[in-house]
Amino acid sequence: MSKTCLVVDDSKVIRKVARHILETLDFSVEEAGDGQEALDAVARSVPDVVLLDWNMPVMSGIEFLRALGERNVQPRPKVVFCTTENGTAHIRAALDAGADEYVMKPFDRDTLASKLQFAGVA
Template sequence: MRDRYAGREKPVAAAKTCLIVDDSRVIRKVSSKIAISLGYVAIEAENGEEALARCKKAMPDLVLTDWNMPEMDGIAFVQKLRAIPTPKEPVVVFCTSNGEAKDIHDGIAAGADDYIVKPFDEAALKAKLEKLGRG
């Protein structure tokens, strides 16, 4: 059988991207490490405005966002993100210390797919993403 890519590079599958939105550099680095371990290319933003600009340039496959941030909080970011027309909507997970039932309801109502309360570890985030089909 003849190799149809003889002399050319074989096409590479597009890498899955994960946008991590948090005003804490430490949380972004820890979350990036977890995302990379799950096979994602990690992209970081320190607030909702920066994250929205990144999403308008290239929509990620997965978004992990904090709630409490300067410039634009997580709720406003998720609402604006969901208003962007895109052929592939990202899975959005709130990663926040706001853990009351009302907070979880408000986060899902804003357009998030799921919610994980800080502090979380790699196993908890992996389990959450596997449940969403993104692990």
């Protein structure tokens, strides 16, 4: 059975690129355009991993992470944070809020594959 990934990003282009990469890695992919859509998607069906953007309207990636923690979703999906913010404070905040790994944008297939491996889902 293939693993499932929820790609959360307000950019359609990034979602498309991520979906393409993930499908070559044998993931089945769902998409959400912001943190609130992502929470709704997780409530319907918990993915193995969430590929999460930081800066989004409605609900940011970090707010989504906190909300996910509060809902105590089981089994908890792995979260790989995607960000253009490479400040260590940002990365620290993401990890503190419950992210398992992070990947810098723009990412390629190899980078994403290795991050998913580190997170234990590849």
